Amino acid sequence: MALMISVSGIRGIFGTDLTPENLGRFSAAFGSWADGGKIVVGRDTRVTGQVCEDIVAATLQSVGCDVVQLGVATTPTVAMAVLKHSAAGAVIISASHNPAEWNALKLLNSRSEFLDAGEGGEVIRISEDQSYRYKPFDQIGSVETDTDALDHHIRKILDLPYIDPDLIASKNFSVAMDPVNGTGAIALPPLLHALGVDEIHAVHDEPDGRFAHNPEPLPEHLQDICSLVREKGCDLGLVTDPDGDRLALVSDKGNLFGEEYTQAAAFDFMLEKKGGACATNLSSSRVTDDIAQQYGQECHRSAVGEINVVQKMKEVNAVIGGEGNGGVINPDLHYGRDALMGAAIMMQLLAERDITAEDYRNSLPGYVIRKSKMDLADIDGDAILEKAQKVYRDYHPDTTDGVKIDFEDGWVHLRKSNTEPIIRIYSEGISAEKAKELADTVVAAVR
Missing domain, CATH: 3.40.120.10 (Alpha-D-Glucose-1,6-Bisphosphate, subunit A, domain 3)
Known part of the structure; x- marks a missing residue:
């Protein structure tokens, strides 16, 4: 399992893929991209959250960013704190729905939104070529704690x-x-x-x-x-x-x-x-x-x-x-x-x-959506999507994001996950049986 890097941050299993070294490198890149501005840092309750927060906050200070630490906070609370502090961005230390051994850095810009492709791509570039620069002792950033973020x-x-x-x-x-x-x-x-x-x-x-x-x-x-x-x-x-x-x-x-x-x-x-x-x-x-x-x-x-x-x-x-x-x-x-x-x-x-x-x-209108996944350990995900597009070309599939096939009585959407090595398979019908039938039919056709 390799560290997963995307425009919104990095994600991996702590101690295996997500290490102090790459946490520091990515934090330094983000702080440099933010041009030493004020950065809000919050985390979820994962066991590894505190150690990740310590690394991230110290690294951000080291590249000249002033840090506002929230401690344990929801992702939307961190987003609201960016607006409250007129910050240059935020680092959210959370792997969302992934299991407890995972953790991640999720990055927000000054608008409290996740980075777009251009912004995230620049952070990745800085991280890869290590063009960040640490500050001398008299130019490191400050750190403060905001205990009012949730109330706000x-x-x-x-x-x-x-x-x-x-x-x-x-x-x-x-x-x-x-x-x-x-x-x-x-x-x-x-x-x-x-x-x-x-x-x-x-x-x-x-x-x-x-x-x-x-x-x-x-x-x-x-x-x-x-x-x-x-x-x-x-x-x-x-x-x-x-x-x-x-x-x-x-x-x-x-x-x-x-x-x-x-x-x-x-x-x-x-x-x-x-x-x-x-x-x-x-x-x-x-x-x-x-x-x-x-x-x-x-x-x-x-x-x-x-x-x-x-x-x-x-x-x-x-x-x-x-x-x-x-x-x-x-x-x-x-x-x-x-x-x-x-x-x-x-x-x-x-x-x-x-x-x-x-x-x-x-x-409310009654639909049943079914969410499953296909492990990519031994499967070429791109080949699966290409085959789905070819097999169902008469249905004019939407390829904006993966392949979505609309049927009269439901739909099936196949797409590679941004956070896990899987293809997500979403299907919907007027009953659970119909949603499963549609998904099973499509998966059988493309395997």
Whole structure:
């Protein structure tokens, strides 16, 4: 397994691929690219987070950057801190949904967005040719700690004109949460209390980075919170990934919404409030198109990846965007996926419409999306994609990002992952059986 390097940062297994040497080299390159500006540093709860933070912060100081350390913080909290401090960028130390032995550096620019291809390419170039320069003793950067970043983030959510904590409080909601021992364990309780929720039940809420289950919020990993919702009679369940930018929902009956429907709910809420376009990626559910059409709007599609969705949102002046992995992007707050924002929107929607989570989910168009993967250990990924394009050429596949084949009763999208040595296989149909049938048919045709 080799270190994975992309425009958004580096990722690998700590101590094997992700070493102090390459952490330092990449941090020095990023600090030099930022021209010695102020850099915010935050991390998720992984066991290796502190040692990575120490290396990153010290290296940034060594190339002349002033560092603002947040310690353990969600990815969207780090993004909000970039805007708060008018920083030149940020380093987020988190491997998102990868297992606990992984870690990563994710990089934001001064707009609090992930680096685009040009920006990320320049950081990679500086890292590879080692053209960064360390400063003499009297020119190293300073370091400060910001202990108010989460409170600032929550205040900005509550300041939005369509979030009404008094209305939410009047409903006396009971909420369950599963932050998989990640940053949500720190961020969700104060958010919920600020929204007027007094009754909170939790599983896996020790922020120690020892994930109690696979940290990717897929249905097969979330039976504990479904049981908790039923046991405690909660009105809603909230699930976050380790760095708190993805949100999955559980209804009051203990049934999973499906990650795609986190985004769908946010689109429904915001398009009712504000006229305008919306945007998501090619792997997201058709339900977003249905909701957009309901409000006389268009749902625009981009390549997979947060920065690609953000660029499409800006291009079409979208009022809401996101990704079907449970990522909600509200430009009124910042251009980044934000589980806290998604949770606030969902609480407000249920309060305003005076509807249960189960009834709301059942009111939405019904699709089932299936997410699987193909290990590339012994397979040529490019050859697989080329064959898919050839076999299904009569369907005019979309090759913006991998190969997406639209059928009358669903679709299949094959694309190489940016974070793991796999091909991601997303398929959707009007039933789980149809989604599996479509995916199995395509995989059998291209193997």
